[in-house]
Amino acid sequence: MEKSLTLDWGTDELHEECGVFGMYDLDGNDVASTIYYGLFALQHRGQESCGIAVSDTYGPKGVVNACKGMGLCNEVFTSEKLEKLKGNIGVGHVRYSTAGSSTIENTQPLVLNYVKGTLALAHNGNLVNAPELRRELAYDGAIFQTTIDSEVIAYHIARERCKVGAAEEAVANAMKKIKGAYSLVISSPRKLIGARDPQGFKPLCIGKRDNAYILTSETCALDTIGATFVRDVLPGEIVTINQDGIKSNLMMHDPKKEARCIFEYIYFARPDSVFDGVGVYHSRIYAGRCLAKDSPVDADIVVGVPESGNAAALGYSMESGIPYAMAFVKNSYVGRTFIKPGQSSRESAVRIKLNVLKEAVEGKRVVMIDDSIVRGTTSNLIVDMLREAGAKEVHMRISAPPFLYPCYFGTDIPSSEQLIAHKRTVDEICKVIGADSLAYLKMERLSEMANGLPICTACFSGEYPVDPPEEDIRGSYEK
Numbered sequence: 001m002e003k004s005l006t007l008d009w010g011t012d013e014l015h016e017e018c019g020v021f022g023m024y025d026l027d028g029n030d031v032a033s034t035i036y037y038g039l040f041a042l043q044h045r046g047q048e049s050c051g052i053a054v055s056d057t058y059g060p061k062g063v064v065n066a067c068k069g070m071g072l073c074n075e076v077f078t079s080e081k082l083e084k085l086k087g088n089i090g091v092g093h094v095r096y097s098t099a100g101s102s103t104i105e106n107t108q109p110l111v112l113n114y115v116k117g118t119l120a121l122a123h124n125g126n127l128v129n130a131p132e133l134r135r136e137l138a139y140d141g142a143i144f145q146t147t148i149d150s151e152v153i154a155y156h157i158a159r160e161r162c163k164v165g166a167a168e169e170a171v172a173n174a175m176k177k178i179k180g181a182y183s184l185v186i187s188s189p190r191k192l193i194g195a196r197d198p199q200g201f202k203p204l205c206i207g208k209r210d211n212a213y214i215l216t217s218e219t220c221a222l223d224t225i226g227a228t229f230v231r232d233v234l235p236g237e238i239v240t241i242n243q244d245g246i247k248s249n250l251m252m253h254d255p256k257k258e259a260r261c262i263f264e265y266i267y268f269a270r271p272d273s274v275f276d277g278v279g280v281y282h283s284r285i286y287a288g289r290c291l292a293k294d295s296p297v298d299a300d301i302v303v304g305v306p307e308s309g310n311a312a313a314l315g316y317s318m319e320s321g322i323p324y325a326m327a328f329v330k331n332s333y334v335g336r337t338f339i340k341p342g343q344s345s346r347e348s349a350v351r352i353k354l355n356v357l358k359e360a361v362e363g364k365r366v367v368m369i370d371d372s373i374v375r376g377t378t379s380n381l382i383v384d385m386l387r388e389a390g391a392k393e394v395h396m397r398i399s400a401p402p403f404l405y406p407c408y409f410g411t412d413i414p415s416s417e418q419l420i421a422h423k424r425t426v427d428e429i430c431k432v433i434g435a436d437s438l439a440y441l442k443m444e445r446l447s448e449m450a451n452g453l454p455i456c457t458a459c460f461s462g463e464y465p466v467d468p469p470e471e472d473i474r475g476s477y478e479k
Contacts, residue, residue, distance in 0.1 A: 017202070017268055017410050018108075019045035020122040021221055022091040022185035024192040024241050025212040028058055032085035034212075034225050035092040040073050041224035042217055044270055045124075046096035049107040050076050053120035053187070054090030057243075061189040062118050068107040089192055091185045093122035096412075106146045114158045117189050119167070121157070123150035124217060125182035125202045126410040128469045133177065153178055157186070168240040171195055172251050175238070179466055181261070181409035183233075185215045192241040198252045199259040199465050200235030201409050201456060203275045206246070213241045218273040232276050235260075258454040259465035262446050263411055266400050267308045267371045276453055281311055283449045287399040287441055288315025288369060290448070295439030296320060297367060297395045301360070303327035305370040305382060312399040313369035322367065327386070329355045350381045362390030368435075372400045374413070376420035379433040387434075396435040401443050401460040402426070408468045413459050 019042030023031040035052050051068030065085050069076035073094065093108035109122040127133070130149045137155050138144070144151055156177055161170035167188040181201035186193040194215040196204045207214035209227035216222060219229050233239055236252030261268075264275055265283035273280050288311065302322050304313030307330070317324035331353055366386055373379050379396065386394050402421035407413040416422045420429055430438035446457055458464045 017045055018096060018122075018124040019043075019094045019217045019221075020091065020124050020183060020185045020204070020215070021093075021217070022122065022187060022192050022194065022215040023089070023212055024057075024187075025088040026243055027211045028056075028088045029212070030054075030086055031088055031090050031212070032082050034209075035090055036073060036077055036082055037225050038214070038216060038221040039092045039094050041221040041270075042094050043073055045217060045268065046094040047072055048102055049095045049104070050093060051107050051109050052077070052082075052085060052090060052092040053109040053111050054085045054087030055118070055120070055187065055189060056087045057089050057190050059087075062113065064111050064118050064120055066109065066111055066120070068104070068109075070102075070104055070107070089187050089190075091120050091122045091187050091192075103147075106148050108148075108150060110146070110150055110154050112154050112158050114161070116158070116161045119154060119158060119161075120187045121150060121154045122185045123148075123153060123182055124410070125149070125180060125197065126408065127152065127178050127180035127182065128408050128466055129177075129179045131469070149180075149182075153182065153184065167191055168193055168238055168247075168249065171238055172249060175252060183217065190242060194233050194239045194241075196233045196235055196237055198236035198254060198257050199456065200276070200454075201259065201261050203260075203264055203269075204233040205275075206230040206233060206239065213246065215239070215241075218269055218275075220270045220273045223272065229274075255454070257465070259456040260450065260453055261409065261411065262450060262455045262457060263400075265449055268411075271308075271311055278451045278453060284308070284311035284399065285315035285318070287445065287449055288312035288317070289319040290315075290445045291369070291397045291399065291439065291441060292316045292319035294442055294445075295397060297437060299365040299367045299393070299395060301325040301327070301364050302367045302369065303361070305368065306330040306354070308371040309369045309399070312371070312397075313367075316367060316369055316397065320367075325360050327357055327360045327366065327368075329357060331355075348381065350378055351385070354382070354385070356385045356389040358389040361386055363392055364390075365393040365395070366391045367395045367397060369397050369399060371398070372403065373398055373420055373429065373433070374403060375418060376429065376432050379435075383434045393436045394434075395437045396430070396433065396439075398438070398440045401440050401446070401457075402429075403459050405459050405462045407459045408464070409456065409458075409466070411459065 021038040053066040109120045112119045127149045156174040160173040183202035183204040184195040207222035207227035238249040240247045269280045271281040302317040304310035
């Protein structure tokens with residue numbers, strides 16, 4: 001009865017958030033090609049669209065060169081296009097959105113020309129009060145070109161800039177109005193500005209290479225371009241970079257309000273990144289170790305569902321002593337935008353992306369580690385694939401607690417009714433996906449995974465660190 005769930009890979013996995021990257025070369029060197037490589041390192045955070053906007057701090061104010069488009073970085077940018085992007089300050093963006101807003105108009109960075117000059121803005125996150133702010137602006141005569149939260153933020157910064165003497169003051173005033181999750185990288189004619197929401201939902205860090213400063217979502221992007229990590233931008237902090245160096249404003253920093261998104265550690269980030277002093281790889285290994293301690297099982301091998309399940313599987317193996325094995329071969333050339341098989345096709349989107357190594361699992365009792373179960377359809381298919389390859393038993397372990405509530409801060413978790421864990425026990429979920437046993441990570445382990453840092457657990461507990469919106473805003477996410 002319960003196995004009649006629609007089988008669609010694209011709707012049963014968590015989606016990456018966006019990635020932002022900003023750079024200011026104080027010596028006047030062009031930054032576009034470095035921003036490109038930084039975005040390439042952040043491609044896992046969004047494969048729908050990307051863009052770069054640059055300007056020259058030594059040239060005339062108000063001139064911004066931009067290149068944006070739908071697709072991956074290597075599809076949108078060519079060496080010829082990058083060569084034309086002259087400027088020593090700029091911002092870049094890779095994007096993922098939910099259905100309904102995947103259009104060229106919604107690509108970032110956004111470039112605003114207004115009475116005080118220009119702003120180029122890249123945003124990762126989701127505002128909970130975007131609809132009311134948008135209505136307020138519209139009644140004041142604002143004409144919107146996009147359907148994304150980022151334009152609301154950009155308009156508010158531009159409005160405030162007309163009242164104050166500096167761009168960072170305008171950002172500070174705008175932050176008093178916007179609520180929700182955001183990491184912002186903004187370039188004005190002579191400054192690079194970064195801002196992180198008071199809860200610290202979204203990551204943002206500072207790097208340095210020679211006489212250039214970088215603001216970016218993940219430390220792996222700094223490694224890619226040979227930059228040195230300086231520090232994380234604190235929750236509620238605004239950093240301003242100009243010819244005099246870095247200036248900090250901690251106007252909204254309150255440690256009691258911090259609530260980092262735990263899914264940066266569980267799923268979103270690359271394993272070689274470090275957030276707020278905690279390594280992603282370490283967190284995933286620890287989650288696997290906890291699963292082995294809390295939910296042991298007799299088995300012959302431990303395997304991970306690529307990619308984010310691999311480190312947790314290794315942790316499970318290390319703690320349990322059960323050998324770690326590679327059971328899946330992933331097709332690295334299939335992106336999110338590939339043409340999915342139609343309803344009448346015999347091909348499965350899951351099988352196109354993953355194949356089981358029969359010789360690794362045949363006749364074996366398998367512990368399979370994955371980062372989450374959303375609707376359950378993909379898990380059901382992968383369990384079936386292991387059995388078809390000859391696995392004797394399939395025991396599933398999840399390196400996160402069950403999803404019970406939607407997210408309003410940028411993680412693409414649907415409404416409760418669409419979640420397999422909603423109104424089902426773990427045993428009932430186990431029957432739906434066809435596994436021999438199933439266990440989730442315990443809630444109390446989440447804080448341990450983040451080394452005791454304050455985290456957001458709303459999608460598991462329903463306890464939102466910021467009041468959710470009265471109307472459902474999740475159909476027009478900007479992440």
